[in-house]
Amino acid sequence: MSNDVKKEGAHWADQMAERIIREKGDKDSYTCASGITPSGTVHIGNFREIITVDLVVRALRQRGKKVRFIYSWDDYDVFRKVPKNMPDPGLLEKYLRKPITLVPDTTHQAENYARANEVRVERILPAVGIYPEYLYQAERYRSNRYVKGIRTALEHRDEIRKILDEYRTEPLKEDWYPVSVFSSFTDKDNTTVLGWDGDYGITYRDDDLDKVETIDIRTTPNTKLPWRIDWPMRWAEEGVDFEPGGKDHLTEGGSYDTSKKVVEIFGGKAPVSMRYDFIKLKGMGGKISSSGGEVADLYDVLEIYTPEIVRYLFVGTRPNSEFAISFDLDVLKIYEDYDNCERIYFGLMDVKEQRREKEKRIYELSQIDSDNIPAEPGYQAPFRHLCNLLQIYEGDVEKVVASLGDVTPGQEGRLRTRLTCAWNWITKYAPEEFKWSLAKTSDEPVALEENERKALSDLRGYVDGHLDSCSEREFSEYIYKAAADNGLENADFFRITYLALIGKEKGPKLAGFIKVCGRDRIVSILSRY
RNA sequence: GGGCCGCUAGCUCAGCAGGUAGAGCAACGCCCUUUUAAGGCGUGGGUCAUUGGUUCGAAUCCAAUGCGGCUCACCA
Structure with a gap:
């Protein structure tokens, strides 16, 4: 990446990289983070966060920086709701309020429910050139990695409460604790924290069983920090320099606001952030998610868009505005837009310098391997x-x-x-x-008058004898001849020919179509007439 | 109630380092010496939501208003 990237005209990922360097200081290495609770399908909207980070990571690396790209699976979260369309909902119901890593995967694809969702993402991201370092929060909490963080939160309980209360309608109660506990009897978080001994001991009540227990957070890893505390704790723990957020987090009074204050308690600083908007879907034809709306994940999108074009969709769109991923006829336009971008990159299309610079950068960032940009354009058939x-x-x-x-x-x-x-x-x-398909010889032939049958038969003869030696235009003479010799109007003859070939009354311009299909196929279809 | 986003051609949107509006589809027209378009070429079409401000100049910056939508104030 050249150094002459203009700050103003540059791509948003480059602008963000510059801003990170400016605000976090010019360091050798940076940490960029993303993450989500794998409590259901990780859909294409969630993917926007991942690729947003990936693009900023690439921009930083191209500035010679080392970058750690971490992705947190918040899989110590609670199983709140049985998603629709899951096998064995009755069994799943019994696991409500337990950590999602303790919920069985009733689809039998992974060790547990959370893992099944994680694996799907981890398997597909390399297809679009994204390679984060995955952090598993359940494992980290259970291995007591966050004992110090939990202790710090307990020590600053009043301070934290004050910060959270700033935006709450109802203040937290006097006896609130900045932790939640999974019962060691049931694994569920239907518990109330009763006290903290000022050291490592927490006393809680299992509200289901009405049992009280005191645990040592160093040996019984059942304690977890609630989201608004967990997030800043991890910022401090990993030294996160950049992490984007959806507008649910990055709104006034949202978790970013409180977290940037809470993080100081953990001795850290808030990362540079940016807001990304949600993704709409268009023309999916009614795929239904657990929450009732249409949903698509990266697999669905990669079915109809090539990996580069999937990246291109996100690279070319400002993150802070909503856009739709289309599954309808817009797909054709997207492919053409991408091909234009590619032509501009390879200098095959004349555009203004300003646009050229912009499109070139979009093309680079859309490629799967940033160190290995294709040396020639793709085969640009529409x-x-x-x-x-x-x-x-x-x-x-x-x-x-x-x-x-x-x-x-x-x-x-x-x-x-x-x-x-x-x-x-x-x-x-x-x-x-x-849609259409060429007729098969096994199909029922179209019912025709004798002169119509004869016309098709004549056409077959012309195809057999002249198609390969004629130009498209020359061959169309034979089509008209076949109609005229049998007393058919051209329009009628075209209609029956289309019916015979593709089962529809209309079709692509006939001469060219026949040529593309090739002599043998057409002859074999028409030989039945 | 707070915050944010959107409002540009019939439709979907781009343009937002300020310099008299663009694309695709749709419409319309022409073309391949004869009625097939899922092909090619071309044309038309917008007081850039409204009002004010900054500026030599605003779709672009600022402020207010309207309409549409999202989000926070529970949990994560």
């Missing part, structure tokens, strides 16, 4: 065209690649991915008008 080719070849990616003929070795991999996405899009999301 998405729509690929969709049609795939439908001719019934989704066979290899046949489409072979039919194109001029794909370079450097383009093949990317093209295959793109074709796979195109096929997924057609089969799952494309509008009906968009």
Whole structure:
């Protein structure tokens, strides 16, 4: 990355990197953080936070900085609600109020409920070039890593209460403690802390069993800090320099506000932050989440967008405004936008210098491997065209690649991915008008009048005898001839031809379409007439 | 009640280092010497929500208003 990145015109990730360096001091290394409670599907909105950090991390690294990118799985949180559509809800219900790592995975994909959600994310992030260092909070709490933090919170209980009360409608009670305890009898957090001995002893009551117990937080790791205390404690613990947040956290009176004060109690400082907005979905056709709304995760998005384009969606959008990820016809435009960006990067398209600089940076940041930007543009066939080719070849990616003929070795991999996405899009999301398939010889032939049948038969003969030696335009003469010789209006003949070939009354311009399909296929379909 | 975001062409949005508005789709027109468009080329279309301010100049900065939406004030 050159040093002449202008502060003003630069990409937001570069601006953020500069700001971190400015506010945190010019250090050799920085820590950037993100995290979430894996209490359900980690959806594409959650992914926005991850990629936001990734982009800032890349910007810092390109400035010669060492960067630690940590991702906290807050898996010592409580299982609050049984998500819809989970197998065996009756069993899960028994685990409510226990830490999510103690909840069984009724889908039997991982050791526990939380882990199942974590694994899905950890498996897919490398596909978009993101490699955080994962921190597991349940494991950290249980191995007593945070004993000191918990003790510090207890010591400053009044101070913390005062900070939290600033934004509360109802102040915390006098006997409030900045900790919560999982019962050692039931593992549930239906407990009330009764006292602290000023050292490491905490006395609590199990409210379900009405039993009282005193534990030593050094040996019985059942104590956990509530979110608004846990978050700043971890900032201090890891020395976090940058961590973005959703607007639920970064609003006045939200947890960032209180945490930046609480963190000082732990001897730390608040990270530089930035707010990202939520992601909407468009044209998904009714996938329903546990909370009742549409939801998509990174897997869903990667089905129809190539990894670079998934990154591109986020790279090119300011984080602090909402945008929609489209599964409808907008997909075609997104692919074209990306191809334009690529053309600009490779100097194949003339644009103003200012725009060129901007698009180039977007292209760089969209690539999976920041140290290995492709040396040539991808095979830029329009998405729509690929969709049609795939439908001719019934989704066979290899046949489409072979039919194109001029794909370079450097383009093949990317093209295959793109074709796979195109096929997924057609089969799952494309509008009906968009879809068709070539008739099969096993299909019932279309019922026709004799002269219509004869016209198709003539057409078959012309295809067999002349298609390969004619230009598209020359061949269209034969189409008109087949109609005229059998007393058919052109419009009627086109209609029956489309019906015979693709089962629809209309289709792509016929001569070109027949040529793309190739002699053999057309002849075999028409041979039944 | 506090905070934030959005309001730009019929639709979806870009433009926001201030210098007389852009894209895609839709519409309309033309084209491949004959009625097929899922192809190509082209055209039209916006007092940039309103009002005021700063400025030589504002969609862009500031302030207020309206409408739409999110979020905090429980928990995480």
